[in-house]
Amino acid sequence: MEHRLVPEHHLVSEKDEGTILEGLKVHRDQLPRIRRNDPCVQLLERKHGPIEEGRVIKIVRLSETSGVSVAYRLVVGR
Amino acid sequence: MLRGVSKRIKSIKFALLSPDEIRKMSATKVITADTYDDDGFPIDMGLMDSHLGVIEPGLRCKTCGGKVDDCPGHFGHIDLAMPVIHVGYVKEIKKLLQATCRKCGRLLLRDEEIRAYEKEMEALDKIGGTKLDKTIMAKETARDAAKRQICPHCDTEQSKITLDKPTTFREDGHKLTPKEVRERLERIRDDDLPSMGINPNVARPEWMILTALLVPPVTVRPSITLESGDRSEDDLTHKLVDVLRINQRLRENRDAGAPQLIVEDLWELLQYHITTYFDNQTSGIPPARHRSGRPLKTLVQRLKGKEGRFRSNLSGKRVNFSARTVISPDPLLSINEVGVPVEAARELTVPLHVQQYNMDWVQELVKRGPLPEGDGYIPGVNYVIRQDGRRIRVTDKNAETVAETVDIGYIVERQLQEGDIVLFNRQPSLHRMSMMAHEVRIMPFKTFRFNLAVCPPYNADFDGDEMNLHVLQSEEARAEAKILMRVQEHILSPRFGGPVIGAIHDHISGGFLMTHRDSKFDMEQSSRILSFVGDLKLPKAGIVEDGVDYWTGKQLFSLAIPDDLNMVFRASICQNCDTCDKEDCESDAYVKVVDGEIISGTVDEKSIGAFNGKILDKIARDYGSDRARTFIDQATKFAIGAIMVRGFTTGIDDEDIPESEKMKIAEILQKAVDGVSALVQAYKEGDLEQMPGRSLEETLEVEAMKKLGRARDDAGNHAGKHLGLENSAVIMARSGARGSMLNLSQMAGCVGQQAVRGERISRGYWNRTLPHFPKGDLGAEAKGFVKSCYKSGLSPTEYFFHSMGGREGLVDTAVRTSRSGYMQRRLINALEDLKVKEDRSVRNTADTIVQFKFGEDGIDPSRSVQGRAVDVDDILRDVLGPKKFATLPDERVVRRYGELEEGMEMTEEEAEGRSGGD
Ligand SMILES: [Mg+2]
Ligand SMILES: [Zn+2]
Ligand SMILES: [Zn+2]
Ligand SMILES: [Zn+2]
Numbered sequence: 001m002e003h004r005l006v007p008e009h010h011l012v013s014e015k016d017e018g019t020i021l022e023g024l025k026v027h028r029d030q031l032p033r034i035r036r037n038d039p040c041v042q043l044l045e046r047k048h049g050p051i052e053e054g055r056v057i058k059i060v061r062l063s064e065t066s067g068v069s070v071a072y073r074l075v076v077g078r
Numbered sequence: 079m080l081r082g083v084s085k086r087i088k089s090i091k092f093a094l095l096s097p098d099e100i101r102k103m104s105a106t107k108v109i110t111a112d113t114y115d116d117d118g119f120p121i122d123m124g125l126m127d128s129h130l131g132v133i134e135p136g137l138r139c140k141t142c143g144g145k146v147d148d149c150p151g152h153f154g155h156i157d158l159a160m161p162v163i164h165v166g167y168v169k170e171i172k173k174l175l176q177a178t179c180r181k182c183g184r185l186l187l188r189d190e191e192i193r194a195y196e197k198e199m200e201a202l203d204k205i206g207g208t209k210l211d212k213t214i215m216a217k218e219t220a221r222d223a224a225k226r227q228i229c230p231h232c233d234t235e236q237s238k239i240t241l242d243k244p245t246t247f248r249e250d251g252h253k254l255t256p257k258e259v260r261e262r263l264e265r266i267r268d269d270d271l272p273s274m275g276i277n278p279n280v281a282r283p284e285w286m287i288l289t290a291l292l293v294p295p296v297t298v299r300p301s302i303t304l305e306s307g308d309r310s311e312d313d314l315t316h317k318l319v320d321v322l323r324i325n326q327r328l329r330e331n332r333d334a335g336a337p338q339l340i341v342e343d344l345w346e347l348l349q350y351h352i353t354t355y356f357d358n359q360t361s362g363i364p365p366a367r368h369r370s371g372r373p374l375k376t377l378v379q380r381l382k383g384k385e386g387r388f389r390s391n392l393s394g395k396r397v398n399f400s401a402r403t404v405i406s407p408d409p410l411l412s413i414n415e416v417g418v419p420v421e422a423a424r425e426l427t428v429p430l431h432v433q434q435y436n437m438d439w440v441q442e443l444v445k446r447g448p449l450p451e452g453d454g455y456i457p458g459v460n461y462v463i464r465q466d467g468r469r470i471r472v473t474d475k476n477a478e479t480v481a482e483t484v485d486i487g488y489i490v491e492r493q494l495q496e497g498d499i500v501l502f503n504r505q506p507s508l509h510r511m512s513m514m515a516h517e518v519r520i521m522p523f524k525t526f527r528f529n530l531a532v533c534p535p536y537n538a539d540f541d542g543d544e545m546n547l548h549v550l551q552s553e554e555a556r557a558e559a560k561i562l563m564r565v566q567e568h569i570l571s572p573r574f575g576g577p578v579i580g581a582i583h584d585h586i587s588g589g590f591l592m593t594h595r596d597s598k599f600d601m602e603q604s605s606r607i608l609s610f611v612g613d614l615k616l617p618k619a620g621i622v623e624d625g626v627d628y629w630t631g632k633q634l635f636s637l638a639i640p641d642d643l644n645m646v647f648r649a650s651i652c653q654n655c656d657t658c659d660k661e662d663c664e665s666d667a668y669v670k671v672v673d674g675e676i677i678s679g680t681v682d683e684k685s686i687g688a689f690n691g692k693i694l695d696k697i698a699r700d701y702g703s704d705r706a707r708t709f710i711d712q713a714t715k716f717a718i719g720a721i722m723v724r725g726f727t728t729g730i731d732d733e734d735i736p737e738s739e740k741m742k743i744a745e746i747l748q749k750a751v752d753g754v755s756a757l758v759q760a761y762k763e764g765d766l767e768q769m770p771g772r773s774l775e776e777t778l779e780v781e782a783m784k785k786l787g788r789a790r791d792d793a794g795n796h797a798g799k800h801l802g803l804e805n806s807a808v809i810m811a812r813s814g815a816r817g818s819m820l821n822l823s824q825m826a827g828c829v830g831q832q833a834v835r836g837e838r839i840s841r842g843y844w845n846r847t848l849p850h851f852p853k854g855d856l857g858a859e860a861k862g863f864v865k866s867c868y869k870s871g872l873s874p875t876e877y878f879f880h881s882m883g884g885r886e887g888l889v890d891t892a893v894r895t896s897r898s899g900y901m902q903r904r905l906i907n908a909l910e911d912l913k914v915k916e917d918r919s920v921r922n923t924a925d926t927i928v929q930f931k932f933g934e935d936g937i938d939p940s941r942s943v944q945g946r947a948v949d950v951d952d953i954l955r956d957v958l959g960p961k962k963f964a965t966l967p968d969e970r971v972v973r974r975y976g977e978l979e980e981g982m983e984m985t986e987e988e989a990e991g992r993s994g995g996d
Contacts, residue, residue, distance in 0.1 A: 031927060
């Protein structure tokens, strides 16, 4: 996960989720998804303990044109 | 606003039709294969029974009582004498047979396993699994069950079920009749089905074996009466006739107790007819044919493929208010305009809604009738539509009276008039610039005409291309088209962040002739050039020679450039000298514009060309689309004025080179050919030094290619020495108008090595390319080196090799276009309903987020600078002001453009190659 092509993944704390969703004016299920068994999520689980379905992951990508671009994904099962 | 939408589709559920349901929804049972009686009336319980709907005007439907337009048509049914397998479901049937017990019909899994799979299925439902997820799940379940050899419920040993395509099932080799298959499927318990992804309430598996066949309404398969009075039936009707005949015979034979063999044969024939009734391209069986030998178009054929219902009637439709004709150029039109022939304009109409404010004007219009007389083109009226929707054709005779009756609420269809907004399109519509809004100019003759600067976005030329034109029918559509789709709004392309609309071909040669070095024009010439644009004042003469006033081309061209424009760049003709002399450039390639005046340099492709025009790019970016449009209009007219004043032609003598030079070239080539022979000799004697990582053969090939390539270049250079900028062909090549120096050197010097798959030509005969050469000859001439030039002509063997190389090019383009077309279609189908919302996020129709910010950076590519978000030089200039900016080392500025040239720019050829030319 140290590779430069893998963007940073962060677990969004449960209390921040509300503000983020409100800011985007979306329901939780309108977010793009990420699987619980995604290597990046599993890595985060090692740090934060088990991550339940329905939590939100923040992904920070580096962009040539805009510096950083931030995306969010909803954790789903399987 | 819902605009006539009274209901919304929330969800669609797919299920199987049970025989009971089929009989319930059936308006009549069909038992006889006859259609009409001798008087031409439909026979009761025949395929054209009037319970199934009406297709003949005047008759009434016996089911709903409606006439032709009111009756939607009603289904009927055929009771099959014996059950038949539905081809569309053979895969599912096979899966079910393999996964269930042959005796007790239970799923071949233990109860707890079944429950576990069922749970997973439910979970999938809860988190919103797609249809695909479920299909995959069901497949897993079936696979697991099929692995079981012995039934866990009744301990029966299972045998192997195979499918003999398309519809025959076998158990350990011996045939299972559809009846037996149906019996097995009937035995499957309802509670075993959900884990297989089947809802038993709406889809019992045995319904996949047909016992009753639905007969579509006659409106779905209308018969046509030919001029001769004969009736011609639809393909579906033909097929249903076959089904009925065989069904009848099967029933009779079975009831009469005919031998098993005969019954089975008929049963199989019925299966064949029903299979081809659904899909006449089922693999493994011959397609059913019409008497004439044409394969019948049955249900699947109606839906599938390019001509099918989906692609040709639902995704794409034929439209009214459109026209199509050949295109031709008109350099005097603005890029925003399109010339429409009078004949087309008289057919195409714009609806006028009659109101108080336009009453008098509209009545005046209607009075003119459909063909007003007078000077030039005067729009008339073709139809008047009353409030009740009745259309009245306006003729010369009734024009006056119709005009009287026109009232508020009427719609009057006015013929096209000058200035109307229309959409103009050329297929293939690969990007948004393939369909742009133009303003109408009514013109004589029969072609659509437009400015040549608009050829690149449409990828159009005038070798017979046709284009389509659509007249907008509502005020909203016109406003939207004018704001979003007008040609001038598309000068900068979202594809590469530069101009796609701009000067081409003669515009560029003209710009070159006008501005190169010290070209000057006298009073008459200057006036003529400026008169193409009109409304321009001749500035003060730039040069006075012997008391005669002259205007420099740079001076004249500067009239088209905004007064406060400043920029510096290198023209196409730049030689890339080691040290640039800037303003004193040998070849006048250093373009410097100060306050809208060209101080030095030549205007060519890099200045005004589509794709690479720097001045054009800057004006479009900094001054807006209106200014950019006037610039293109004026600059191209100047260029054409200049080229016409000077005159410009090219011919085969442009490639003439002196005899002495020809000798020298021949010498160079002969030396190279001899060199290759020497290499071959060395190779054969084993003296060739092997290159690292290459075999001996490869080394020889590489060396030979290198040697011959260099020879070709040398020959080209020698030829080029005698082709200077006074040569028209060279002007076109160097200024970027058309052609390249390589083209010229192939014409004048040497065509060079021909290649197939990047290698010298090696295929053909055994151990040689052609019988003209000795076996095993590896020399230059025997492997496709063309010593001749196009002008002198190729020898027969050279010609043959050249055709081989040329053929590869053709095949490549053909393959590329078809592949990229398919890819394009898939991309469009995947992305067509994505939308950038107010918050700049990209969302689909379910409003779920696809990108949090458009492109993840929110940058509109058509406003980017060659794909980059900002142009640093431009900002520097803005911040420092032009004066101080000018004091910055020019090197830096110029080099920045230089960088772009290498990495990012696209030539016309490249762009053409990308979309595939006509
Ligand atoms: Mg063409
Ligand atoms: Zn009816
Ligand atoms: Zn069993
Ligand atoms: Zn130079």
